[in-house]
Amino acid sequence: MKLTETVRKMVIDSDIGTRAVAAKVDKKHHVLLNELNFENTSHKLGAELLAPLMKACGSDSPMHLLAAEMGGLFIKIPEESCSNASLVKAVKEFGELIAVYGEAIERGELKDEGKQLIRKEGQEAMTAIQELLCGLDVNDSLKPHN
Incomplete structure (x- = not known):
């Protein structure tokens, strides 16, 4: 496109x-x-x-x-106020990536359109994982309460 x-x-x-x-x-x-x-x-x-x-x-x-x-990958740097929902989002995005990839493997062929969709899902999963990792440093609600 x-x-x-x-x-x-x-x-x-x-x-x-x-x-x-x-x-x-x-x-x-x-x-x-x-x-x-x-x-x-x-x-x-x-x-x-x-x-x-x-x-x-x-x-x-x-x-x-x-x-x-350009042969690269865009990953948005998340804002400092990452929420606990980041973990759920990361898992969801990774699941969608694996589902799209699995469907392509089941069909036994990987055409350009399928590759584009896998790249899109992969980028979304990587962004969600980056948000999760950034959130670990700023989100005190993940720490155990005494």
Whole structure:
């Protein structure tokens, strides 16, 4: 998937809706949609809009795409206020990774689409594990109470 397609999907799938995303990045709704339309040659999405769009949508999916295209991996550094839910999230994300990988193995083939899904699930699992590890240092509720 291309970057513009990924950003377009992120905006369209956003929990707040395309109009709210446009407002948050100070763009007219129709202008933003035109910029995200890869078939429209008169409007182009500017690179400086990428970070504000990701923040508005609450998604870092374009970063995962860019990292994968460069042979790397994007791992978001979590905020210091990690919750106890980090362990549950890490286990859940790892379980989803193993499920997707297991399904591909059962089919006996691993096409590009399957590899992309496995990479996506793997990145989400690694991010959740990183959040868990960071949370260990700042979360006093994990310490035994006397």
